[in-house]
Amino acid sequence: MSESYDVVIIGGGVVGCAVAWYLSRFDLRVLLLEKELDICCGVSKANTGILHARSYHTPSTLKGELHLRSLPLLDEAEKELGISFLRCGALTVAFSKEEETYLRILKARGGSSGEIVTPLEIKNFEPYLSDKVYAAFYDPETRVISPFKLTVALAETAFQNGVEFIFDAEVTAFEEDGKRVSLHAGGKKYTACFAVNCAGLSSSRLAWLCGDKIEAIKAYRGQYFVLDKMFAGYVKRVIYPVPSSESKGILVTPTPEGNILAGPNFEEADTTETTLQGLEEVAQGARRLVPSLPLENSITHFSGLRPTLPDRDFHIFFSQRFPGVLHLCGIESPGLTSCFGIAAYVGDLLRSRGLRLVEKRNFEYRKPFPVFSELTDQEREKLIAQDPDWGKIICRCEEVTLAEVKHALLFSPGARTLDSLKRRVRTQAGRCQGSFCGMHLPKIMMEVLGIDYRSLVKSGKRSWLLAGETKEVNFSA
């Protein structure tokens, strides 16, 4: 027996979720398969969260095309997804006359939105920026978002509009079944007219499983520092150096939550471990831009991976052997920015192969669940009157209430792990990094999810949290 769908999406990163969200507006039966226990567990969970402006698109590439296609969709997406971007703008700083020439290229690429500013002008709004800055390009169009928040919002909207999500389901084989394609995942078989491979770092492996020729995805790591919210406002805009051929360089950026991120470096590595050397490189790169950046007040470090192909472009193509399988490979930066454009493009491609896209009458915008820390006292009072759990703070650093934790656990596709709670409601994401809320979360998760301590995990299936109960003595023996 196998379940039958119009489209199966493989991978619950920001791209997979964006495709799911896009398709959820049409009368289709859509399934998203994710090998981890939650969405946003791979490439999407660790990046800078910048929605790069037009000036940062890469001309004459698919990457650049989809980047540009995405930008006009952002405002609409904000409404539909019930999220808000931080409209902070960006400064690209040049340290020499030679570097300044690059600013002119950026300006030309960005059209009329940006302007070149002098050190004196910059100092007014970024007082901590290096004195050695020669000139800068200011682009007001640049926005920032939490990549978790975006991915979760996409997934929740898709879910609310009928997309099914199955976790712990790694795709291990494709099969031909007449005109339809079948996928084996997590011990089950799923059949669909189309499958969309949004598997990030695993995307070329899946293409190979279909017998398609594509070069191996290579991971390039970038490490980051996360600064305490105490320093919110220290840097108000995304501050880029002049980019290199490899990456946009080590930058400093505010986050919508009030932290400051410094990173990423660019190194060949396929694990998300951090290293002293890498962090040192990031520290140097960040201090080149903002010499007094209080990195000693970082609350944590992390690293993310860029899934790249040799030509550094996105490769989106139908399988040779399975005409219904669409591969999305090499979706590295600006994948987050481009996700809306990619989703629309995927829609076009599937339509061109015969998928009927009939708009639903009842497509619903996401109604975001309230965030206690962002509410006024009057709004809080109202919520507490409805449900006293709104008056019970679980995470003191980020002011997260029991009501929010419960909702994150119960609302599907819900949080099943400590890390997925972090990505949804920011428990354990504050300055104590879970030393306080970590005391209470295990019990709450066990109670709300109806599981015992053996099923409590941090992220992956083997990331167990507790080894056993104390005093496990059997007196009857």
Add this chain to the structure above:
Amino acid sequence: MAAALSAWENGARRVFLLERGEELGGILNQCIHSGFGLHKFGEELTGPEYAERFAQALKRTGVEVLLETPVLRLSPDRRVTAVQRGGIFEFRPRSVFLSMGCRERTRGMINIPGGRPAGVFTAGLAQYLVNVEGYLPGKRFVIVGSGDIGLIMARRLTLEGAKVEAVVEIRPTLSGLVRNYVQCLLDFDIPLLLSHAVSYIYGEERVEGVVVCEVDSKGQFIKGTEEAIPCDTVLLSVGLIPENELSRQAGIPLCERSGGPYIDERFATMREGFFACGNVVAVFDLVDYVTLVGEIAGKHWKESEKRTPRFRLLPGEGIQIVLPHYLCNPRQGMLFIRAYRALNKAHLLFSFKGKVFYTFPVPVCRPSEMLRLESRRIPWPEEGGEITVEITGEEIQGLS
């Protein structure tokens, strides 16, 4: 609790105690080992027992205790906004006593690179899981830092049947109390690696081990000394930070060195009507001192207007912290002093305008054990001004 009691005993009649936890006592409730109250009560109590004495005493007063009521905001004009299941409350008292305690330093603050597997806990979090919730967070432990919570957890975990492979301390001396070293590590054959640091945590999903490395006198890793220790859990006991987020909101001047508000001998802060007591001022080594400080502060509840300090006390050579920072009335109060290094045959030197005017002998001093001195014993100069406190002596190597 000590401040509330003391304020009540000294005539305050509208006293509210706002507690974010479900019970009074804070972290004491998870400290089920004994050793609390030796100074205060002359007997060895467990943490919950110690807390219980104060909770009981409070019941005999009219202090109104609000549990599960964290403070959301604190304004410079003493508006206190708190939340609980019943709603949001606002208070505007004559005096506010800050006693939010401290928080543990985390992995991000000490830069241990590596993977991000499950199984890295602060020692206090692990203590809560074991002692209150009844779960073992792992089976094979490496403890980073020789702070008291880490030492006590080493013993606790051993008693629960877990294996503690080592306690790794980056400094050449112990961070916690010597009595905890003896009772928690020596008695249980748990190795203490001084001048060592964890340079890497590895593990895909759950911790699989750490790399431990020797460090030189500047705390830099010595190449070639790396050694892997397999384990499934890493506990961090690498110091505590006073929790002054609310103090900051209220615009109370903070001392970078002690981590808490600048205070005078009454434990009044530099902002009108705000007192601070306990670990929110600086991290004390004994709860008895925390209590004492609360009692001192509570006594002065009426004095919401500011006083002009006569002396400013400055930490000099060899000194980490001197409390209080200011003295208005030097005949009152108690000085708390923490040294940087362990010393034998030491002397505390008090100087004014470059001249030592008082010397106080200290046979043995350790950074982990605060020195305490009654202010009135010191022959303060007639004139006001800056006083520098220094300590000199013979440096102690290792644990000897």
